[in-house]
Amino acid sequence: MNLHQRKTATLLTLTSAASLFGAEPADTNYDEARVPNYSLPALLPNDSPTAAPDLRAYWETTRRAEILSLLEENVYGKTPTAAVTLKTEVLEGPTDVFDGLGRRRQIRLTISPKDHPDRSLKIEVLLYSPKSPGKKAPAFLGLNFSGNQCISLDPAIRINPASGKARGFHQDRWQVEWLLKRGYALVTSYCGDIDPDNYRHDFTDGPHPLFYENGQSRPGAKEWGTIGAWAWGLSRIRESLQDDPFIDAKRMAVIGHSRLGKCALWTGAQDKNFKMVVSNNSGAGGAALYRRCFGERIHHMLKPVGYWFCRHHASYAHREEELPTDQHMLLAAIAPRALYVASATKDQWADPRGEFLALVQAAPIYSLYGLKGLPDSKLPPPNHPVSGARVGYHLREGKHAVTAFDWGHYLDFADRQLAP
Numbered sequence: 001m002n003l004h005q006r007k008t009a010t011l012l013t014l015t016s017a018a019s020l021f022g023a024e025p026a027d028t029n030y031d032e033a034r035v036p037n038y039s040l041p042a043l044l045p046n047d048s049p050t051a052a053p054d055l056r057a058y059w060e061t062t063r064r065a066e067i068l069s070l071l072e073e074n075v076y077g078k079t080p081t082a083a084v085t086l087k088t089e090v091l092e093g094p095t096d097v098f099d100g101l102g103r104r105r106q107i108r109l110t111i112s113p114k115d116h117p118d119r120s121l122k123i124e125v126l127l128y129s130p131k132s133p134g135k136k137a138p139a140f141l142g143l144n145f146s147g148n149q150c151i152s153l154d155p156a157i158r159i160n161p162a163s164g165k166a167r168g169f170h171q172d173r174w175q176v177e178w179l180l181k182r183g184y185a186l187v188t189s190y191c192g193d194i195d196p197d198n199y200r201h202d203f204t205d206g207p208h209p210l211f212y213e214n215g216q217s218r219p220g221a222k223e224w225g226t227i228g229a230w231a232w233g234l235s236r237i238r239e240s241l242q243d244d245p246f247i248d249a250k251r252m253a254v255i256g257h258s259r260l261g262k263c264a265l266w267t268g269a270q271d272k273n274f275k276m277v278v279s280n281n282s283g284a285g286g287a288a289l290y291r292r293c294f295g296e297r298i299h300h301m302l303k304p305v306g307y308w309f310c311r312h313h314a315s316y317a318h319r320e321e322e323l324p325t326d327q328h329m330l331l332a333a334i335a336p337r338a339l340y341v342a343s344a345t346k347d348q349w350a351d352p353r354g355e356f357l358a359l360v361q362a363a364p365i366y367s368l369y370g371l372k373g374l375p376d377s378k379l380p381p382p383n384h385p386v387s388g389a390r391v392g393y394h395l396r397e398g399k400h401a402v403t404a405f406d407w408g409h410y411l412d413f414a415d416r417q418l419a420p
């Protein structure tokens with residue numbers, strides 16, 4: 001697709017998602033009494049070792065990898081592991097911003113497979129870091145929906161020509177100055193810079209073609225979709241910060257809202273170098289348990305956003321109980337690293353209770369490390385965050401969004417989890 005087609009397709013997606021998801025499908029279940037009886041696939045099968053140290057070793061050497069493979073094959077698709085080279089080019093900065101509160105940098109990251117140096121993908125990365133003399137800051141890394149210019153009114157942010165959205169359009173979702181005041185850096189890129197988010201997706205202009213071999217023109221049925229591509233991009237951005245003068249790449253959280261929350265979880269599950277993961281209202285294909293069949297389900301996603309997943313995932317439409325995985329496995333793959341899941345009361349489409357229960361169900365893996373899970377397996381009341389040693393959860397009053405309330409709790413949690 002050329003730039004114009006890409007832009008038109010993105011706008012079409014926004015419209016089609018709004019009409020498809022705005023008027024929710026008639027068969028959507030919001031009745032707890034109609035949640036089917038289900039049993040979740042075991043995190044640790046019956047024949048797992050019984051002694052605690054052996055069980056933990058078994059998790060680390062064998063079972064975690066098995067679970068990741070199952071998630072690849074059945075949900076997100078397999079991501080190529082071919083080596084790449086990363087080239088960074090400073091487009092702007094470091095420039096003092098917000099009355100000296102921090103610095104801004106804008107970087108172009110070019111990613112090329114080592115075996116195909118003639119192929120490349122370019123991503124613009126926007127970085128804000130606090131001015132903490134002599135110290136590298138912990139950072140939140142997350143993709144944005146609508147172009148880097150949308151995260152703040154800062155007039156110097158380069159406008160992304162593919163997005164068409166106004167400066168500051170999503171500033172509430174990012175709270176840049178507050179993060180800087182709290183001592184955190186923020187790193188973000190437009191998701192469409194990595195892989196375009198539209199239902200006409202043909203896998204020709206994101207990272208997929210970098211790895212096509214022998215005339216391949218689209219991913220195989222069990223190969224990566226768009227969430228896999230975004231996750232791959234986030235890991236490359238993290239790698240590019242390895243020797244950053246202002247950011248401590250060993251203390252990074254990956255964060256995402258909604259579809260990008262699904263992506264943050266898949267990124268954190270695969271990439272152990274993220275010390276913390278935040279899922280904000282990620283819903284179906286994110287933190288919510290598929291088997292509850294509450295709110296959004298696989299068959300609802302097929303037409304508008306099936307490309308987020310591998311093609312094989314579609315075969316579980318209307319037969320969630322046959323999936324060899326459920327989303328507690330995705331969360332467990334993040335253990336023992338820090339994980340915060342957040343829901344909103346008016347976001348029943350994303351099944352808040354299902355998001356909470358998946359986190360409860362991941363507890364046995366945290367306990368292999370002697371880490372306490374959530375204090376209770378009952379959904380807490382709205383606006384009452386709960387946490388264990390490395391897990392946190394809240395159900396915010398309100399709709400599908402990222403708010404200052406959410407950020408306040410992510411920052412408090414990060415203070416505990418990302419301390420040097």
Ligand code: GCU
Nearest residue numbers: 021258259260282283284296
């Ligand atoms: C739609 C979709 C969700 C997704 C959300 C978003 O509502 O059904 O799965 O999380 O869009 O990303 O905004």
